[in-house]
Amino acid sequence: MTQDAQTPRFSFSLNATDGRARTGVISTPRGDIRTPAFMPVGTAATVKAMMPESVRATGADILLGNTYHLMLRPTAERIARLGGLHKFMNWERPILTDSGGFQVMSLSDLRKLTEKGVTFRSHIDGSKHELTPERSMEIQKLLGSDIVMCFDECPALPADRDRIASSMRLSMRWAERSREAFGDRPGHALFGIQQGGLERDFREESAEALKKIGFDGYALGGLAVGEGQEAMFGCLDFAPDMLPTDKPRYLMGVGKPDDIVGAVKRGIDMMDCVLPSRSGRTGQAWTRRGQVNIKNARHADDPRPLDEHCSCPACSHYSRAYLHHVFRAQEMISGMLLTWHNLHYFQEIMQDMRDAIAGGTFAAWEAEFHAKRAMGDIDPL
Numbered sequence: 001m002t003q004d005a006q007t008p009r010f011s012f013s014l015n016a017t018d019g020r021a022r023t024g025v026i027s028t029p030r031g032d033i034r035t036p037a038f039m040p041v042g043t044a045a046t047v048k049a050m051m052p053e054s055v056r057a058t059g060a061d062i063l064l065g066n067t068y069h070l071m072l073r074p075t076a077e078r079i080a081r082l083g084g085l086h087k088f089m090n091w092e093r094p095i096l097t098d099s100g101g102f103q104v105m106s107l108s109d110l111r112k113l114t115e116k117g118v119t120f121r122s123h124i125d126g127s128k129h130e131l132t133p134e135r136s137m138e139i140q141k142l143l144g145s146d147i148v149m150c151f152d153e154c155p156a157l158p159a160d161r162d163r164i165a166s167s168m169r170l171s172m173r174w175a176e177r178s179r180e181a182f183g184d185r186p187g188h189a190l191f192g193i194q195q196g197g198l199e200r201d202f203r204e205e206s207a208e209a210l211k212k213i214g215f216d217g218y219a220l221g222g223l224a225v226g227e228g229q230e231a232m233f234g235c236l237d238f239a240p241d242m243l244p245t246d247k248p249r250y251l252m253g254v255g256k257p258d259d260i261v262g263a264v265k266r267g268i269d270m271m272d273c274v275l276p277s278r279s280g281r282t283g284q285a286w287t288r289r290g291q292v293n294i295k296n297a298r299h300a301d302d303p304r305p306l307d308e309h310c311s312c313p314a315c316s317h318y319s320r321a322y323l324h325h326v327f328r329a330q331e332m333i334s335g336m337l338l339t340w341h342n343l344h345y346f347q348e349i350m351q352d353m354r355d356a357i358a359g360g361t362f363a364a365w366e367a368e369f370h371a372k373r374a375m376g377d378i379d380p381l
């Protein structure tokens with residue numbers, strides 16, 4: 001056996017489909033990722049308020065790290081010197097990093113966009129930086145990312161067709177440069193990103209360009225950027241089917257539980273969102289009966305758990321009254337417990353969907369998911 005044949009490769013296998021929904025496994029040298037998968041966001045080398053082992057305990061197989069944040073602080077070079085992002089943040093399982101493109105557009109100051117890339121000033125200290133497809137690939141390699149994303153540009157919606165087309169075509173030229181710069185790295189994957197807004201013809205053109213270059217997986221970019229759920233689902237009714245069926249499909253930046261379920265129904269395999277952790281820090285909990293605002297005075301004397309059917313530590317050991325109290329007192333455990341619950345709930349939805357797709361009962365599961373949410377929170381005492 002040659003050395004190359006012994007190197008574990010990145011691979012994807014589909015185990016079952018139900019309608020357009022799919023379940024399978026992405027295999028990487030750092031472990032398997034069960035799909036459909038939800039990736040918690042570890043922006044600055046931490047999923048805020050959570051220890052890595054706790055994130056794993058919620059059922060997460062993979063985390064997302066943000067190139068933009070990490071390149072500015074503590075820098076990719078420093079992380080590389082310290083042994084890479086997995087070691088640095090004590091997460092040995094797979095990590096996907098975004099390309100930095102989206103956050104340069106949304107967070108940095110004084111951006112200048114050219115064919116070569118983007119120059120910008122850091123939102124932290126005003127220092128000047130450049131991101132190009134080549135530099136993004138270099139940073140993601142320094143971080144040691146298992147799944148690397150192409151550097152792309154994403155226009156905010158609504159935008160006119162000319163703007164969407166020129167942006168998409170620039171992203172396709174950058175995708176080719178990203179592929180070239182990424183090179184051949186066994187065990188690591190490079191994902192292309194389909195753009196084209198909500199326009200079917202541009203989505204098609206983008207998919208064709210990406211397939212010609214060839215990637216290990218394909219993301220749908222430029223969605224969940226303010227277009228609304230109906231418009232997003234309208235695009236997901238056709239866009240995923242333009243991408244290869246034998247490669248993972250990743251919908252970036254999604255979303256709320258009903259967004260996630262609707263995306264999986266339409267053939268999406270991977271998603272990420274800051275929502276469960278960010279909501280947890282602002283007193284918002286997501287349960288099978290919808291959203292609960294723990295700040296509300298109705299919880300102050302309520303000895304019941306947030307969700308009596310949930311097995312997370314917040315629901316197993318604490319009352320709504322306690323969660324309400326620690327939020328009001330601004331205790332750190334408030335964000336910790338609610339984040340844990342939210343991440344646990346999101347992962348539970350994913351496991352339920354994987355089971356339902358494997359069992360051919362996705363439609364029935366989805367109907368029950370919506371019926372429970374429609375009931376709303378339990379009645380006050």
Ligand SMILES: [Zn+2]
Nearest residue numbers: 310312315341
């Ligand atoms: Zn819970």
